[in-house]
Amino acid sequence: MSDVTTRALRLLALLQSRTVWTGPELAAELAVTVRTVRRDVDRLREMGYPVLTSAGHGGGYQLGAGRELPPLLLGAREAVAVAVGLRLTATSGLEGLDADALRALAALDRVLPPEVRSEVTAVADAMGVVARPVPAARSEVLLALATAVRDALRVRVDYERGDGERFERRLEPRRVVSIDGHWYLFAWDLDREDWRTFRLDRMHAVHPSTFRITPRPTPDIEATVRASITHGAYPQKATVRLHAPYEEIAHRVPPRTATVTPESEETCLLSAGADDLDWIAMHLLALGAAVEVLDPPELMDVFARIGEQAARATLAGS
Incomplete structure:
Protein backbone atom coordinates (compact mmCIF):
# COMPACT_ATOMS: atom_id res chain seq x y z
CA MET A 1 0.00 0.00 0.00
CA SER A 2 1.47 3.37 -1.03
CA ASP A 3 2.20 6.16 1.43
CA VAL A 4 -0.51 8.28 -0.22
CA THR A 5 -3.12 5.54 0.20
CA THR A 6 -2.07 4.85 3.77
CA ARG A 7 -2.25 8.55 4.58
CA ALA A 8 -5.69 8.86 2.97
CA LEU A 9 -7.02 5.99 5.07
CA ARG A 10 -5.49 7.55 8.17
CA LEU A 11 -7.14 10.88 7.26
CA LEU A 12 -10.50 9.16 6.84
CA ALA A 13 -10.14 7.51 10.26
CA LEU A 14 -9.38 10.89 11.84
CA LEU A 15 -12.41 12.52 10.21
CA GLN A 16 -14.60 9.70 11.54
CA SER A 17 -13.24 10.03 15.06
CA ARG A 18 -14.60 13.50 15.82
CA THR A 19 -16.89 16.16 14.37
CA VAL A 20 -14.52 18.88 13.14
CA TRP A 21 -10.77 19.07 12.49
CA THR A 22 -8.80 22.15 11.46
CA GLY A 23 -6.21 21.90 8.70
CA PRO A 24 -3.25 22.44 11.06
CA GLU A 25 -4.61 19.79 13.48
CA LEU A 26 -4.83 17.20 10.69
CA ALA A 27 -1.39 18.19 9.40
CA ALA A 28 0.10 17.66 12.87
CA GLU A 29 -1.59 14.24 13.25
CA LEU A 30 -0.39 13.09 9.81
CA ALA A 31 3.02 14.76 10.03
CA VAL A 32 2.51 16.56 6.71
CA THR A 33 1.86 20.13 5.56
CA VAL A 34 -1.54 21.80 5.45
CA ARG A 35 -1.24 21.85 1.65
CA THR A 36 -0.83 18.06 1.63
CA VAL A 37 -3.92 17.75 3.82
CA ARG A 38 -5.92 19.73 1.24
CA ARG A 39 -4.72 17.41 -1.54
CA ASP A 40 -5.64 14.32 0.50
CA VAL A 41 -9.06 15.76 1.23
CA ASP A 42 -9.58 16.26 -2.51
CA ARG A 43 -8.64 12.60 -3.08
CA LEU A 44 -11.26 11.47 -0.55
CA ARG A 45 -13.86 13.61 -2.31
CA GLU A 46 -12.94 12.03 -5.66
CA MET A 47 -13.53 8.63 -4.02
CA GLY A 48 -17.05 9.69 -3.02
CA TYR A 49 -16.54 10.70 0.59
CA PRO A 50 -18.48 13.90 1.44
CA VAL A 51 -15.76 15.88 3.22
CA LEU A 52 -17.22 19.30 4.07
CA THR A 53 -15.29 22.50 4.66
CA SER A 54 -16.46 25.35 6.88
CA ALA A 55 -14.72 28.71 7.26
CA GLY A 56 -14.45 31.07 10.20
CA HIS A 57 -13.95 30.53 13.92
CA GLY A 58 -14.66 26.92 14.83
CA GLY A 59 -14.55 25.83 11.19
CA GLY A 60 -12.52 23.17 9.50
CA TYR A 61 -13.01 19.76 7.86
CA GLN A 62 -15.79 17.34 8.74
CA LEU A 63 -17.20 14.16 7.25
CA GLY A 64 -20.73 14.79 6.02
CA ALA A 65 -23.60 12.39 5.40
CA GLY A 66 -23.59 10.81 1.97
CA ARG A 67 -26.09 8.78 0.03
CA GLU A 68 -24.29 5.60 1.04
CA LEU A 69 -22.64 4.58 4.30
CA PRO A 70 -18.85 4.81 3.84
CA PRO A 71 -16.58 2.10 5.22
CA LEU A 72 -15.77 2.61 8.89
CA LEU A 73 -12.19 2.38 10.07
CA LEU A 74 -12.10 0.86 13.54
CA GLY A 75 -9.25 0.16 15.90
CA ALA A 76 -9.00 -3.14 17.75
CA ARG A 77 -10.74 -1.87 20.91
CA GLU A 78 -13.42 -0.11 18.86
CA ALA A 79 -14.11 -3.30 16.88
CA VAL A 80 -14.52 -5.29 20.10
CA ALA A 81 -16.89 -2.66 21.50
CA VAL A 82 -19.00 -2.68 18.31
CA ALA A 83 -19.14 -6.49 18.23
CA VAL A 84 -20.23 -6.67 21.88
CA GLY A 85 -22.84 -3.98 21.25
CA LEU A 86 -24.24 -5.89 18.27
CA ARG A 87 -24.53 -9.06 20.33
CA LEU A 88 -26.43 -7.17 23.03
CA THR A 89 -28.67 -5.56 20.41
CA ALA A 90 -29.73 -9.03 19.29
CA THR A 91 -31.39 -9.45 22.72
CA SER A 92 -32.65 -5.87 23.13
CA GLY A 93 -36.36 -6.63 22.72
CA LEU A 94 -36.60 -4.58 19.52
CA GLU A 95 -38.44 -6.53 16.85
CA GLY A 96 -36.46 -6.65 13.61
CA LEU A 97 -33.18 -5.38 15.01
CA ASP A 98 -32.06 -8.80 16.21
CA ALA A 99 -31.65 -10.14 12.67
CA ASP A 100 -30.13 -6.85 11.48
CA ALA A 101 -27.61 -6.95 14.33
CA LEU A 102 -26.58 -10.51 13.48
CA ARG A 103 -26.11 -9.60 9.79
CA ALA A 104 -24.02 -6.56 10.78
CA LEU A 105 -21.97 -8.74 13.11
CA ALA A 106 -21.33 -11.23 10.30
CA ALA A 107 -20.24 -8.41 7.98
CA LEU A 108 -17.89 -7.06 10.64
CA ASP A 109 -16.42 -10.50 11.30
CA ARG A 110 -15.48 -10.91 7.62
CA VAL A 111 -13.18 -7.88 7.63
CA LEU A 112 -11.59 -8.21 11.08
CA PRO A 113 -7.87 -8.97 11.27
CA PRO A 114 -7.17 -12.41 12.82
CA GLU A 115 -5.85 -10.98 16.09
CA VAL A 116 -8.89 -8.73 16.52
CA ARG A 117 -11.27 -11.54 15.59
CA SER A 118 -9.73 -13.77 18.26
CA GLU A 119 -10.19 -11.01 20.85
CA VAL A 120 -13.83 -10.55 19.83
CA THR A 121 -14.35 -14.32 20.06
CA ALA A 122 -12.81 -14.42 23.53
CA VAL A 123 -15.07 -11.62 24.77
CA ALA A 124 -18.12 -13.21 23.14
CA ASP A 125 -17.38 -16.60 24.72
CA ALA A 126 -17.13 -14.92 28.12
CA MET A 127 -20.50 -13.21 27.68
CA GLY A 128 -23.56 -15.06 28.85
CA VAL A 129 -26.56 -13.07 27.65
CA VAL A 130 -29.78 -14.74 28.69
CA ALA A 131 -32.69 -13.18 26.84
CA ARG A 132 -35.88 -12.90 28.86
CA PRO A 133 -39.23 -13.21 27.09
CA VAL A 134 -40.29 -9.57 26.94
CA PRO A 135 -42.83 -7.95 24.59
CA ALA A 136 -41.05 -6.82 21.42
CA ALA A 137 -41.13 -3.18 20.35
CA ARG A 138 -40.94 -2.50 16.63
CA SER A 139 -37.66 -0.94 15.53
CA GLU A 140 -39.47 1.46 13.19
CA VAL A 141 -41.54 2.68 16.13
CA LEU A 142 -38.43 3.33 18.20
CA LEU A 143 -36.68 5.16 15.36
CA ALA A 144 -39.72 7.31 14.58
CA LEU A 145 -40.15 8.32 18.22
CA ALA A 146 -36.44 8.98 18.74
CA THR A 147 -36.45 11.22 15.66
CA ALA A 148 -39.54 13.08 16.89
CA VAL A 149 -37.89 13.63 20.29
CA ARG A 150 -34.75 14.94 18.60
CA ASP A 151 -36.68 17.28 16.30
CA ALA A 152 -39.23 18.30 18.99
CA LEU A 153 -42.23 17.33 16.83
CA ARG A 154 -45.70 16.12 17.77
CA VAL A 155 -46.76 12.61 16.76
CA ARG A 156 -49.92 10.57 16.30
CA VAL A 157 -49.70 7.04 17.71
CA ASP A 158 -51.83 3.99 16.97
CA TYR A 159 -51.91 2.61 20.51
CA GLU A 160 -53.39 -0.59 21.98
CA ARG A 161 -54.43 -0.69 25.62
CA GLY A 162 -54.03 -3.70 27.86
CA ASP A 163 -57.67 -4.72 27.22
CA GLY A 164 -57.04 -4.84 23.46
CA GLU A 165 -58.83 -1.62 22.51
CA ARG A 166 -56.96 0.45 19.91
CA PHE A 167 -57.21 4.20 19.49
CA GLU A 168 -55.17 7.16 18.34
CA ARG A 169 -53.20 9.32 20.78
CA ARG A 170 -51.83 12.78 20.00
CA LEU A 171 -48.56 13.19 21.88
CA GLU A 172 -45.63 15.51 22.43
CA PRO A 173 -42.75 13.03 22.99
CA ARG A 174 -40.05 14.00 25.47
CA ARG A 175 -37.95 10.87 26.04
CA VAL A 176 -37.70 7.20 25.03
CA VAL A 177 -36.65 5.13 28.04
CA SER A 178 -35.50 1.50 28.36
CA ILE A 179 -36.02 -0.07 31.79
CA ASP A 180 -35.30 -3.72 32.54
CA GLY A 181 -35.58 -4.76 28.88
CA HIS A 182 -38.84 -2.88 28.24
CA TRP A 183 -39.19 0.31 26.17
CA TYR A 184 -41.37 3.27 27.15
CA LEU A 185 -42.25 6.70 25.82
CA PHE A 186 -42.64 9.62 28.21
CA ALA A 187 -44.85 12.21 26.54
CA TRP A 188 -47.38 14.99 27.05
CA ASP A 189 -50.84 13.67 26.12
CA LEU A 190 -52.55 16.49 24.22
CA ASP A 191 -56.05 15.06 24.73
CA ARG A 192 -55.70 14.41 28.47
CA GLU A 193 -53.43 17.41 29.07
CA ASP A 194 -51.10 15.46 31.33
CA TRP A 195 -47.78 13.62 31.31
CA ARG A 196 -48.18 9.93 30.48
CA THR A 197 -46.01 6.84 30.01
CA PHE A 198 -46.66 4.55 27.03
CA ARG A 199 -45.31 1.10 26.21
CA LEU A 200 -43.63 0.88 22.82
CA ASP A 201 -44.65 -2.76 22.34
CA ARG A 202 -48.30 -1.58 22.29
CA MET A 203 -47.68 0.92 19.48
CA HIS A 204 -48.67 -0.26 16.02
CA ALA A 205 -47.60 2.87 14.13
CA VAL A 206 -46.16 6.32 14.73
CA HIS A 207 -47.01 9.27 12.47
CA PRO A 208 -44.78 12.34 12.98
CA SER A 209 -46.27 15.74 12.24
CA THR A 210 -44.71 19.09 11.36
CA PHE A 211 -46.06 20.78 14.50
CA ARG A 212 -43.46 21.72 17.09
CA ILE A 213 -43.97 20.66 20.70
CA THR A 214 -44.93 23.29 23.27
CA PRO A 215 -42.25 24.10 25.86
CA ARG A 216 -43.60 23.29 29.32
CA PRO A 217 -42.21 22.38 32.76
CA THR A 218 -41.10 18.75 32.74
CA PRO A 219 -40.89 16.52 35.84
CA ASP A 220 -38.05 14.12 36.58
CA ILE A 221 -38.56 11.80 33.62
CA GLU A 222 -36.84 8.66 34.91
CA ALA A 223 -38.49 8.89 38.32
CA THR A 224 -41.93 9.50 36.79
CA VAL A 225 -41.62 6.59 34.37
CA ARG A 226 -40.42 4.25 37.13
CA ALA A 227 -43.32 5.27 39.36
CA SER A 228 -45.78 4.74 36.52
CA ILE A 229 -44.63 1.22 35.67
CA THR A 230 -44.10 0.01 39.25
CA HIS A 231 -47.38 1.06 40.86
CA GLY A 232 -49.25 3.56 38.70
CA ALA A 233 -51.23 0.98 36.73
Whole structure:
Protein backbone atom coordinates (compact mmCIF):
# COMPACT_ATOMS: atom_id res chain seq x y z
CA MET A 1 0.00 0.00 0.00
CA SER A 2 1.47 3.37 -1.03
CA ASP A 3 2.20 6.16 1.43
CA VAL A 4 -0.51 8.28 -0.22
CA THR A 5 -3.12 5.54 0.20
CA THR A 6 -2.07 4.85 3.77
CA ARG A 7 -2.25 8.55 4.58
CA ALA A 8 -5.69 8.86 2.97
CA LEU A 9 -7.02 5.99 5.07
CA ARG A 10 -5.49 7.55 8.17
CA LEU A 11 -7.14 10.88 7.26
CA LEU A 12 -10.50 9.16 6.84
CA ALA A 13 -10.14 7.51 10.26
CA LEU A 14 -9.38 10.89 11.84
CA LEU A 15 -12.41 12.52 10.21
CA GLN A 16 -14.60 9.70 11.54
CA SER A 17 -13.24 10.03 15.06
CA ARG A 18 -14.60 13.50 15.82
CA THR A 19 -16.89 16.16 14.37
CA VAL A 20 -14.52 18.88 13.14
CA TRP A 21 -10.77 19.07 12.49
CA THR A 22 -8.80 22.15 11.46
CA GLY A 23 -6.21 21.90 8.70
CA PRO A 24 -3.25 22.44 11.06
CA GLU A 25 -4.61 19.79 13.48
CA LEU A 26 -4.83 17.20 10.69
CA ALA A 27 -1.39 18.19 9.40
CA ALA A 28 0.10 17.66 12.87
CA GLU A 29 -1.59 14.24 13.25
CA LEU A 30 -0.39 13.09 9.81
CA ALA A 31 3.02 14.76 10.03
CA VAL A 32 2.51 16.56 6.71
CA THR A 33 1.86 20.13 5.56
CA VAL A 34 -1.54 21.80 5.45
CA ARG A 35 -1.24 21.85 1.65
CA THR A 36 -0.83 18.06 1.63
CA VAL A 37 -3.92 17.75 3.82
CA ARG A 38 -5.92 19.73 1.24
CA ARG A 39 -4.72 17.41 -1.54
CA ASP A 40 -5.64 14.32 0.50
CA VAL A 41 -9.06 15.76 1.23
CA ASP A 42 -9.58 16.26 -2.51
CA ARG A 43 -8.64 12.60 -3.08
CA LEU A 44 -11.26 11.47 -0.55
CA ARG A 45 -13.86 13.61 -2.31
CA GLU A 46 -12.94 12.03 -5.66
CA MET A 47 -13.53 8.63 -4.02
CA GLY A 48 -17.05 9.69 -3.02
CA TYR A 49 -16.54 10.70 0.59
CA PRO A 50 -18.48 13.90 1.44
CA VAL A 51 -15.76 15.88 3.22
CA LEU A 52 -17.22 19.30 4.07
CA THR A 53 -15.29 22.50 4.66
CA SER A 54 -16.46 25.35 6.88
CA ALA A 55 -14.72 28.71 7.26
CA GLY A 56 -14.45 31.07 10.20
CA HIS A 57 -13.95 30.53 13.92
CA GLY A 58 -14.66 26.92 14.83
CA GLY A 59 -14.55 25.83 11.19
CA GLY A 60 -12.52 23.17 9.50
CA TYR A 61 -13.01 19.76 7.86
CA GLN A 62 -15.79 17.34 8.74
CA LEU A 63 -17.20 14.16 7.25
CA GLY A 64 -20.73 14.79 6.02
CA ALA A 65 -23.60 12.39 5.40
CA GLY A 66 -23.59 10.81 1.97
CA ARG A 67 -26.09 8.78 0.03
CA GLU A 68 -24.29 5.60 1.04
CA LEU A 69 -22.64 4.58 4.30
CA PRO A 70 -18.85 4.81 3.84
CA PRO A 71 -16.58 2.10 5.22
CA LEU A 72 -15.77 2.61 8.89
CA LEU A 73 -12.19 2.38 10.07
CA LEU A 74 -12.10 0.86 13.54
CA GLY A 75 -9.25 0.16 15.90
CA ALA A 76 -9.00 -3.14 17.75
CA ARG A 77 -10.74 -1.87 20.91
CA GLU A 78 -13.42 -0.11 18.86
CA ALA A 79 -14.11 -3.30 16.88
CA VAL A 80 -14.52 -5.29 20.10
CA ALA A 81 -16.89 -2.66 21.50
CA VAL A 82 -19.00 -2.68 18.31
CA ALA A 83 -19.14 -6.49 18.23
CA VAL A 84 -20.23 -6.67 21.88
CA GLY A 85 -22.84 -3.98 21.25
CA LEU A 86 -24.24 -5.89 18.27
CA ARG A 87 -24.53 -9.06 20.33
CA LEU A 88 -26.43 -7.17 23.03
CA THR A 89 -28.67 -5.56 20.41
CA ALA A 90 -29.73 -9.03 19.29
CA THR A 91 -31.39 -9.45 22.72
CA SER A 92 -32.65 -5.87 23.13
CA GLY A 93 -36.36 -6.63 22.72
CA LEU A 94 -36.60 -4.58 19.52
CA GLU A 95 -38.44 -6.53 16.85
CA GLY A 96 -36.46 -6.65 13.61
CA LEU A 97 -33.18 -5.38 15.01
CA ASP A 98 -32.06 -8.80 16.21
CA ALA A 99 -31.65 -10.14 12.67
CA ASP A 100 -30.13 -6.85 11.48
CA ALA A 101 -27.61 -6.95 14.33
CA LEU A 102 -26.58 -10.51 13.48
CA ARG A 103 -26.11 -9.60 9.79
CA ALA A 104 -24.02 -6.56 10.78
CA LEU A 105 -21.97 -8.74 13.11
CA ALA A 106 -21.33 -11.23 10.30
CA ALA A 107 -20.24 -8.41 7.98
CA LEU A 108 -17.89 -7.06 10.64
CA ASP A 109 -16.42 -10.50 11.30
CA ARG A 110 -15.48 -10.91 7.62
CA VAL A 111 -13.18 -7.88 7.63
CA LEU A 112 -11.59 -8.21 11.08
CA PRO A 113 -7.87 -8.97 11.27
CA PRO A 114 -7.17 -12.41 12.82
CA GLU A 115 -5.85 -10.98 16.09
CA VAL A 116 -8.89 -8.73 16.52
CA ARG A 117 -11.27 -11.54 15.59
CA SER A 118 -9.73 -13.77 18.26
CA GLU A 119 -10.19 -11.01 20.85
CA VAL A 120 -13.83 -10.55 19.83
CA THR A 121 -14.35 -14.32 20.06
CA ALA A 122 -12.81 -14.42 23.53
CA VAL A 123 -15.07 -11.62 24.77
CA ALA A 124 -18.12 -13.21 23.14
CA ASP A 125 -17.38 -16.60 24.72
CA ALA A 126 -17.13 -14.92 28.12
CA MET A 127 -20.50 -13.21 27.68
CA GLY A 128 -23.56 -15.06 28.85
CA VAL A 129 -26.56 -13.07 27.65
CA VAL A 130 -29.78 -14.74 28.69
CA ALA A 131 -32.69 -13.18 26.84
CA ARG A 132 -35.88 -12.90 28.86
CA PRO A 133 -39.23 -13.21 27.09
CA VAL A 134 -40.29 -9.57 26.94
CA PRO A 135 -42.83 -7.95 24.59
CA ALA A 136 -41.05 -6.82 21.42
CA ALA A 137 -41.13 -3.18 20.35
CA ARG A 138 -40.94 -2.50 16.63
CA SER A 139 -37.66 -0.94 15.53
CA GLU A 140 -39.47 1.46 13.19
CA VAL A 141 -41.54 2.68 16.13
CA LEU A 142 -38.43 3.33 18.20
CA LEU A 143 -36.68 5.16 15.36
CA ALA A 144 -39.72 7.31 14.58
CA LEU A 145 -40.15 8.32 18.22
CA ALA A 146 -36.44 8.98 18.74
CA THR A 147 -36.45 11.22 15.66
CA ALA A 148 -39.54 13.08 16.89
CA VAL A 149 -37.89 13.63 20.29
CA ARG A 150 -34.75 14.94 18.60
CA ASP A 151 -36.68 17.28 16.30
CA ALA A 152 -39.23 18.30 18.99
CA LEU A 153 -42.23 17.33 16.83
CA ARG A 154 -45.70 16.12 17.77
CA VAL A 155 -46.76 12.61 16.76
CA ARG A 156 -49.92 10.57 16.30
CA VAL A 157 -49.70 7.04 17.71
CA ASP A 158 -51.83 3.99 16.97
CA TYR A 159 -51.91 2.61 20.51
CA GLU A 160 -53.39 -0.59 21.98
CA ARG A 161 -54.43 -0.69 25.62
CA GLY A 162 -54.03 -3.70 27.86
CA ASP A 163 -57.67 -4.72 27.22
CA GLY A 164 -57.04 -4.84 23.46
CA GLU A 165 -58.83 -1.62 22.51
CA ARG A 166 -56.96 0.45 19.91
CA PHE A 167 -57.21 4.20 19.49
CA GLU A 168 -55.17 7.16 18.34
CA ARG A 169 -53.20 9.32 20.78
CA ARG A 170 -51.83 12.78 20.00
CA LEU A 171 -48.56 13.19 21.88
CA GLU A 172 -45.63 15.51 22.43
CA PRO A 173 -42.75 13.03 22.99
CA ARG A 174 -40.05 14.00 25.47
CA ARG A 175 -37.95 10.87 26.04
CA VAL A 176 -37.70 7.20 25.03
CA VAL A 177 -36.65 5.13 28.04
CA SER A 178 -35.50 1.50 28.36
CA ILE A 179 -36.02 -0.07 31.79
CA ASP A 180 -35.30 -3.72 32.54
CA GLY A 181 -35.58 -4.76 28.88
CA HIS A 182 -38.84 -2.88 28.24
CA TRP A 183 -39.19 0.31 26.17
CA TYR A 184 -41.37 3.27 27.15
CA LEU A 185 -42.25 6.70 25.82
CA PHE A 186 -42.64 9.62 28.21
CA ALA A 187 -44.85 12.21 26.54
CA TRP A 188 -47.38 14.99 27.05
CA ASP A 189 -50.84 13.67 26.12
CA LEU A 190 -52.55 16.49 24.22
CA ASP A 191 -56.05 15.06 24.73
CA ARG A 192 -55.70 14.41 28.47
CA GLU A 193 -53.43 17.41 29.07
CA ASP A 194 -51.10 15.46 31.33
CA TRP A 195 -47.78 13.62 31.31
CA ARG A 196 -48.18 9.93 30.48
CA THR A 197 -46.01 6.84 30.01
CA PHE A 198 -46.66 4.55 27.03
CA ARG A 199 -45.31 1.10 26.21
CA LEU A 200 -43.63 0.88 22.82
CA ASP A 201 -44.65 -2.76 22.34
CA ARG A 202 -48.30 -1.58 22.29
CA MET A 203 -47.68 0.92 19.48
CA HIS A 204 -48.67 -0.26 16.02
CA ALA A 205 -47.60 2.87 14.13
CA VAL A 206 -46.16 6.32 14.73
CA HIS A 207 -47.01 9.27 12.47
CA PRO A 208 -44.78 12.34 12.98
CA SER A 209 -46.27 15.74 12.24
CA THR A 210 -44.71 19.09 11.36
CA PHE A 211 -46.06 20.78 14.50
CA ARG A 212 -43.46 21.72 17.09
CA ILE A 213 -43.97 20.66 20.70
CA THR A 214 -44.93 23.29 23.27
CA PRO A 215 -42.25 24.10 25.86
CA ARG A 216 -43.60 23.29 29.32
CA PRO A 217 -42.21 22.38 32.76
CA THR A 218 -41.10 18.75 32.74
CA PRO A 219 -40.89 16.52 35.84
CA ASP A 220 -38.05 14.12 36.58
CA ILE A 221 -38.56 11.80 33.62
CA GLU A 222 -36.84 8.66 34.91
CA ALA A 223 -38.49 8.89 38.32
CA THR A 224 -41.93 9.50 36.79
CA VAL A 225 -41.62 6.59 34.37
CA ARG A 226 -40.42 4.25 37.13
CA ALA A 227 -43.32 5.27 39.36
CA SER A 228 -45.78 4.74 36.52
CA ILE A 229 -44.63 1.22 35.67
CA THR A 230 -44.10 0.01 39.25
CA HIS A 231 -47.38 1.06 40.86
CA GLY A 232 -49.25 3.56 38.70
CA ALA A 233 -51.23 0.98 36.73
CA TYR A 234 -52.08 -1.44 39.57
CA PRO A 235 -55.30 -1.57 41.64
CA GLN A 236 -53.37 -2.00 44.92
CA LYS A 237 -50.57 0.39 45.92
CA ALA A 238 -48.46 0.61 49.05
CA THR A 239 -45.81 2.91 50.46
CA VAL A 240 -43.64 1.84 53.39
CA ARG A 241 -40.60 3.00 55.32
CA LEU A 242 -37.85 0.43 55.52
CA HIS A 243 -35.47 0.72 58.45
CA ALA A 244 -32.38 -0.07 56.42
CA PRO A 245 -29.97 2.08 54.39
CA TYR A 246 -30.96 2.84 50.80
CA GLU A 247 -27.73 1.27 49.51
CA GLU A 248 -28.65 -2.01 51.20
CA ILE A 249 -32.13 -2.20 49.68
CA ALA A 250 -32.00 -0.54 46.24
CA HIS A 251 -29.87 -3.16 44.47
CA ARG A 252 -32.19 -5.96 45.71
CA VAL A 253 -35.36 -4.45 44.21
CA PRO A 254 -35.88 -4.92 40.44
CA PRO A 255 -36.69 -1.62 38.68
CA ARG A 256 -40.09 -2.85 37.47
CA THR A 257 -41.11 -4.14 40.91
CA ALA A 258 -40.92 -1.01 43.07
CA THR A 259 -39.30 2.37 43.47
CA VAL A 260 -36.88 2.96 46.33
CA THR A 261 -35.81 6.44 47.45
CA PRO A 262 -33.39 7.38 50.25
CA GLU A 263 -34.89 9.14 53.27
CA SER A 264 -32.08 9.22 55.84
CA GLU A 265 -28.85 7.37 56.50
CA GLU A 266 -30.79 4.55 58.17
CA THR A 267 -34.14 4.53 56.31
CA CYS A 268 -35.56 4.53 52.80
CA LEU A 269 -39.03 4.69 51.26
CA LEU A 270 -40.43 1.98 49.01
CA SER A 271 -43.51 2.28 46.79
CA ALA A 272 -44.97 -0.69 44.93
CA GLY A 273 -48.12 -1.75 43.15
CA ALA A 274 -49.71 -5.15 42.56
CA ASP A 275 -53.02 -6.90 41.95
CA ASP A 276 -53.27 -7.71 45.67
CA LEU A 277 -51.59 -6.61 48.90
CA ASP A 278 -50.47 -10.15 49.74
CA TRP A 279 -47.91 -10.04 46.93
CA ILE A 280 -46.51 -6.74 48.21
CA ALA A 281 -46.36 -8.00 51.82
CA MET A 282 -44.49 -11.19 50.89
CA HIS A 283 -41.86 -9.28 48.91
CA LEU A 284 -41.39 -6.76 51.71
CA LEU A 285 -40.82 -9.56 54.21
CA ALA A 286 -38.26 -11.14 51.88
CA LEU A 287 -36.13 -7.98 52.12
CA GLY A 288 -35.52 -8.72 55.81
CA ALA A 289 -35.77 -5.09 56.98
CA ALA A 290 -38.13 -3.66 59.61
CA VAL A 291 -41.22 -2.32 57.84
CA GLU A 292 -43.22 0.76 58.84
CA VAL A 293 -46.49 0.95 56.87
CA LEU A 294 -47.36 4.42 55.62
CA ASP A 295 -50.20 3.54 53.27
CA PRO A 296 -52.62 1.78 53.09
CA PRO A 297 -53.50 0.75 56.68
CA GLU A 298 -54.98 -2.51 55.33
CA LEU A 299 -51.44 -3.72 54.68
CA MET A 300 -51.08 -4.23 58.46
CA ASP A 301 -54.00 -6.70 58.38
CA VAL A 302 -52.21 -8.64 55.63
CA PHE A 303 -49.00 -8.81 57.69
CA ALA A 304 -51.00 -10.04 60.73
CA ARG A 305 -52.68 -12.78 58.69
CA ILE A 306 -49.36 -13.92 57.20
CA GLY A 307 -47.86 -14.01 60.71
CA GLU A 308 -50.71 -16.16 62.00
CA GLN A 309 -50.31 -18.55 59.08
CA ALA A 310 -46.57 -18.75 59.69
CA ALA A 311 -47.13 -19.44 63.42
CA ARG A 312 -49.35 -22.45 62.56
CA ALA A 313 -46.64 -24.05 60.44
CA THR A 314 -45.30 -27.35 61.84
CA LEU A 315 -42.40 -29.63 61.09
CA ALA A 316 -43.33 -32.98 59.56
CA GLY A 317 -42.97 -35.83 62.06
CA SER A 318 -42.79 -33.62 65.14
